Amino acid sequence: MDPGVRGDAGSAARFAVFYDAYFDDVFRYLCRGMLGDRARAEDLTQDTFAAAAAAARAGREEAMTVTWVMGIARHKLIDCYRRSDREQRALARVAALPMDGGDGELVDSLPQVIEAMRSLRREYQLVLVLRYLEELSVSAIAAHIDRSEHATESLLARARRALSDCVSEATR
Amino acid sequence: MNDEIIRRSFFDEIDSTPTASFRGALRASLLDTWNEPDSGHDALSEADSSGQRPRRRVLLLAAAVALIAVAGIVVASRSGGDGSVRTGTVPATTPPPPASSLPTLPPTVVPSTATQRAPTTAPPSSGPPPTAVVPTSAAASIEAPTIVESNMTWTARAVQGDVADLPASTTRTVFGTGPLVLEGHYLSEDGVTWHRLQPALPDMSMSLDIRSADAADGRVVLLANTYDPDVPHGEADVVVLTSDDGGRDWTTLPFRSDTNLPPEPTRTILTIDDVVVVTWGTPETGRTLFVSTAGAPFEPVETPQSIRHIARSSDEFLVIDDHMTMWSSENGVDWTEVGPTPPGLENQAYAFTFGKVGDLYAIVEPLCLGTGRLSRVWLSANGTEWVASDLGGLIGPDAKDGMIYGSGNINHYLASITDAGITLVAIAGSTARADQIEHDVDPTLAAADEPTDTETARGVCRYNPELAATEVLDTNGNVRATLTHDPETNVLLPPVSADLVVLHSDDGIRWSSTSINELTDGYPSYPVWITTIAGSTSIGLAPQSAEGNPPFATVTVLNSDSPAA
Numbered sequence: 001m002d003p004g005v006r007g008d009a010g011s012a013a014r015f016a017v018f019y020d021a022y023f024d025d026v027f028r029y030l031c032r033g034m035l036g037d038r039a040r041a042e043d044l045t046q047d048t049f050a051a052a053a054a055a056a057r058a059g060r061e062e063a064m065t066v067t068w069v070m071g072i073a074r075h076k077l078i079d080c081y082r083r084s085d086r087e088q089r090a091l092a093r094v095a096a097l098p099m100d101g102g103d104g105e106l107v108d109s110l111p112q113v114i115e116a117m118r119s120l121r122r123e124y125q126l127v128l129v130l131r132y133l134e135e136l137s138v139s140a141i142a143a144h145i146d147r148s149e150h151a152t153e154s155l156l157a158r159a160r161r162a163l164s165d166c167v168s169e170a171t172r
Numbered sequence: 173m174n175d176e177i178i179r180r181s182f183f184d185e186i187d188s189t190p191t192a193s194f195r196g197a198l199r200a201s202l203l204d205t206w207n208e209p210d211s212g213h214d215a216l217s218e219a220d221s222s223g224q225r226p227r228r229r230v231l232l233l234a235a236a237v238a239l240i241a242v243a244g245i246v247v248a249s250r251s252g253g254d255g256s257v258r259t260g261t262v263p264a265t266t267p268p269p270p271a272s273s274l275p276t277l278p279p280t281v282v283p284s285t286a287t288q289r290a291p292t293t294a295p296p297s298s299g300p301p302p303t304a305v306v307p308t309s310a311a312a313s314i315e316a317p318t319i320v321e322s323n324m325t326w327t328a329r330a331v332q333g334d335v336a337d338l339p340a341s342t343t344r345t346v347f348g349t350g351p352l353v354l355e356g357h358y359l360s361e362d363g364v365t366w367h368r369l370q371p372a373l374p375d376m377s378m379s380l381d382i383r384s385a386d387a388a389d390g391r392v393v394l395l396a397n398t399y400d401p402d403v404p405h406g407e408a409d410v411v412v413l414t415s416d417d418g419g420r421d422w423t424t425l426p427f428r429s430d431t432n433l434p435p436e437p438t439r440t441i442l443t444i445d446d447v448v449v450v451t452w453g454t455p456e457t458g459r460t461l462f463v464s465t466a467g468a469p470f471e472p473v474e475t476p477q478s479i480r481h482i483a484r485s486s487d488e489f490l491v492i493d494d495h496m497t498m499w500s501s502e503n504g505v506d507w508t509e510v511g512p513t514p515p516g517l518e519n520q521a522y523a524f525t526f527g528k529v530g531d532l533y534a535i536v537e538p539l540c541l542g543t544g545r546l547s548r549v550w551l552s553a554n555g556t557e558w559v560a561s562d563l564g565g566l567i568g569p570d571a572k573d574g575m576i577y578g579s580g581n582i583n584h585y586l587a588s589i590t591d592a593g594i595t596l597v598a599i600a601g602s603t604a605r606a607d608q609i610e611h612d613v614d615p616t617l618a619a620a621d622e623p624t625d626t627e628t629a630r631g632v633c634r635y636n637p638e639l640a641a642t643e644v645l646d647t648n649g650n651v652r653a654t655l656t657h658d659p660e661t662n663v664l665l666p667p668v669s670a671d672l673v674v675l676h677s678d679d680g681i682r683w684s685s686t687s688i689n690e691l692t693d694g695y696p697s698y699p700v701w702i703t704t705i706a707g708s709t710s711i712g713l714a715p716q717s718a719e720g721n722p723p724f725a726t727v728t729v730l731n732s733d734s735p736a737a
Contacts (some may be wrong), residue, residue, distance in 0.1 A: 012206045019202065023195055031188035042194055046201075053202050057559045062383075071381055113181040137357075137370055140380075143399070162179065 008166065015056050018064040019049060024071050033077045035118050072132070078144055079123045081126040115142050116166035124159035131156055272585035280622060306623075317561040317677070322684035324676055324709070324732045326691050331712075331729060333366040352703055352710075357394060360421055361730045363703060363710030369419040373398060373411070380413075384441040385486040388486075391416050393448050395427070395441040412441065412448060412464070427462075427470055442484045449489055449504040451479045458494065463504035476507055485528045485590070492526070498533065500556055510555030527589030534594060534680055536587040549594060551680040560679065590704040593678040597688070597711065624703070672699065674711065688713065708732050 020145030026048055031041035051072050062068045117125060123145075130141045142152035352360045353369070361368040371380060371394055381397040394413040410428035415421060427450065440451045446466045453459035458478035462470040478494035488503045490510075496517060498510040510533065517524070517537065525537040535550040535558075548560040588595045672688035687710075688697070697713040704710070711730040 002613050012203060016199070016203060019199055023199070027190040027195075028188040030375055031190075032186050036186040036188070041188075042198075045190075045194075046198055049198060053206060057206060067381075067383060073519045080364065086462075094317060113177055113180075114185040117178075117181070128178065129182075133182045135357075137368070139370065139372055143380075160178070 013105065017052060018052075018056075022066050023049070026069060029133075030073055031078060032133055034080070035114060035125065035129075039162065040080065044073065044080060044157060047076050048073045054061065074144075077129070078126065078135060081122050081129075110172050112167050113163070114161055116170060119166055120159065120162055121144055127152070127156050127159050213245045259359055299310070312557050317683045318681060320682045322674075322686045323678075324436065324674075324684070324686065326674070326686065326730045326732055328691050329364050329729050329731060331366060332364055333360070352701060353387050353392060353394075357382070359387060361703065362705060362708070362731070364731065365713055367419065369415075370398070371413050371415070371419070371422050373424060375414075383410075383439055386442045386484075388443055388447065388512070390418065391417055391443055391446075393441055393443045395439055395450060410439075412450070412470075414448070414467075423466060423467070425467060425469070428487050440482050442482060442489060444484060444487060444489065444502075444504075447504045449484075450484070451482050451491075453479075454617065461491070461504070465503070471505075473505065473507065476509075481524070481526065483526050488528065490526060490533075491526070492521055498526075511552070512556065514552075514558040515549045525587040525589060528591075529589060529593060532680060534589045535591065536594065536596060549677075549680055561677075561683070588702045588704040588709055590707075592704050592707045592709070593676060594680055594703065595677075595702055595711075596675045597702060598673050598675055598685075667737075672713075676709075688730065692728060697728065 016052050023045075027041060027045045030044045030048070031038060034040045034044070048069060052063045052069045055068075117128060120128070123146065126145065127141060130136045130144060131138075136144070139149050141156070142149045145152065145155075147155065203313055278626065279671075352363060357369050357371075358366045359369050371382070373380065381395075381399060382394050383397060384395040386393050392415045396413060398409050398411055409426060412425045412427050413422045415423075419450055442449050447472075448464045450462045450464075450470065451459045452462060459480070460477060461473035461479055461482075464470045476491060476497070476499045477494045479491050480494050480496070481492040482515070483490045487502060489504055491499050491507075492513055493499065496513045497508045498513055500510050501507040513535065517535070521660070524535060524537050526533070528534065529551075531553065533552045537548050537550065550558045550560045552558045632662050674686045674688060675683055677683045688699075692713065697715055700712040700714045702709065702711050709732040713728045713730065
């Protein structure tokens with residue numbers, strides 16, 4: 001049970017306290033997960049808390065716990081990436097990214113890293129977010145994206161190489 | 173590409189600060205929806221009876237540390253020049269019980285270097301105390317603690333192991349009263365060295381969402397939802413995962429499918445030896461205990477029922493039921509009624525820490541900003557008669573006021589109760605934050621109308637859960653202003669740059685205070701856990717900034733080098 005909230009789940013006052021306590025955490029997580037896209041982060045934050053409110057009104061006590069609401073936020077984030085990925089594919093906007101290549105030199109320019117990440121295809125962004133923002137294990141990422149562990153490892157490796165190449169390209 | 177650079181880029185290069193307008197608009201929208209007449213649920217009453225959303229903001233935010241005591245108003249203030257701490261308690265409205273009714277506490281050993289200072293009395297308040305939860309039972313009394321010099325030596329260390337930073341934003345879900353399990357994915361035996369846990373199910377297509385965890389004597393137990401990827405948000409089952417080798421190999425035991433229970437309740441898991449206890453249920457239906465011994469299927473426990481809180485010591489489970497009766501059990505199956513908890517705890521809005529110090533039962537009651545409860549430690553030798561120590565005067569020597577660590581959202585894991593004693597973290601408040609500006613704290617709070625910046629009220633405050641708002645009271649206890657959680661009136665932000673102190677007692681009676689700021693060179697931080705393992709206490713400190721707490725942080729760990737004598 002979360003320390004901040006206890007008791008009857010059907011309380012608007014308690015939901016307000018819960019919202020105040022965890023709004024920042026949820027928004028920051030989603031904003032970082034969306035690589036700084038604040039508009040999308042706000043949409044997902046709204047969806048997340050709307051789901052929490054609906055569940056809490058239905059008497060589900062766990063809706064007012066940080067683990068539950070962050071789990072919903074994660075689902076929203078993944079769903080968003082999946083939708084975006086489909087859109088990208090449909091519009092054929094994704095340039096072919098190198099599948100191979102070395103790790104390149106160590107990069108210490110964080111702005112270039114995040115900018116390069118924004119240019120990656122959505123599925124690469126998603127696995128990088130899950131791996132480095134969420135710090136999920138490969139098996140956990142695999143479960144979230146419906147791939148085998150081996151395929152996820154491969155995808156993660158390609159995403160890292162693509163990111164490295166993009167940063168190298170930008171710094172030339 | 174360096175992994176650390178990728179990870180850091182998320183935190184250093186993305187401005188993830190939410191706007192106040194979005195926060196407020198979404199909040200209002202959600203509550204408006206909730207308050208729709210057909211919702212069938214209780215409505216959130218607006219704090220302003222005019223029907224307009226309140227637009228007051230704190231002017232000086234002389235913030236908010238108004239301690240409305242059970243027996244009066246306790247004031248702890250910094251003296252002018254000698255650095256001593258002045259404390260005092262307005263006489264209680266109920267007389268203390270006769271000495272014969274007090275629990276018999278064992279004799280304690282005061283370190284030979286200790287010096288005792290008797291608390292002095294501060295001036296009483298000029299009016300009657302505001303409405304507060306007042307115990308009426310003669311089975312409880314409140315005493316000033318004895319102050320001694322610390323006999324603990326602390327060492328600050330950085331987190332080590334296969335994880336550099338910990339998810340500080342989620343450290344509210346640190347589990348375990350001994351070895352720490354963070355979010356079910358990180359394990360530490362001492363708070364310093366952390367290892368990543370990789371719990372897995374035989375069916376790799378199923379994902380895990382860990383909801384509770386515990387660790388003891390090399391065993392780690394996790395209570396986790398399993399999710400079927402073919403069903404959006406589809407909870408498949410709830411399982412208990414157990415590892416006896418530090419998290420390398422796991423065995424699973426079905427829980428919900430075996431017990432035929434409904435999904436999504438409140439749940440907690442604890443373990444001692446080969447016994448695993450799970451609480452399951454909701455406040456509406458009552459929470460039930462389930463026990464598994466040596467890997468056998470879980471069985472429900474008939475008595476006690478309606479579990480409200482659960483804890484464990486090294487060899488005993490403890491629960492408090494909805495009637496605020498404490499029970500104990502060594503095997504999770506056979507339970508003995510200990511007795512009623514101290515009066516007033518049933519109104520405590522937040523969870524509290526409880527356990528045993530030797531043969532004494534102990535309850536650490538947090539102080540939440542404005543909730544009208546003073547933080548105190550309750551002790552009982554027989555589980556029926558309780559003595560409390562008010563700790564407000566221990567926040568020194570440089571504090572003007574103090575409270576056990578907490579703000580609008582107390583972290584109830586910030587107390588350790590073991591045979592080695594009781595350890596807490598407290599704030600010796602000196603500054604608070606409002607609108608990105610730090611303000612001096614004093615025991616009163618001033619509110620003002622925003623358009624004119626005219627002060628409308630000044631006084632102590634209390635939290636009104638019905639309104640989800642903080643009320644400013646005058647000396648007669650009348651409400652002079654109501655401050656909602658609107659961004660403009662966010663008075664519940666925790667203080668930053670405040671003096672954090674460790675309060676420790678070997679016996680719950682004699683207390684010492686140690687400045688955390690001195691141990692960490694004054695680096696702003698906030699505590700994320702306290703645990704005591706083999707007599708050594710570990711306190712995790714995450715960095716804090718005016719921009720908020722980072723999701724991941726390099727946690728500094730304070731370790732007591734020697735067990736309390």
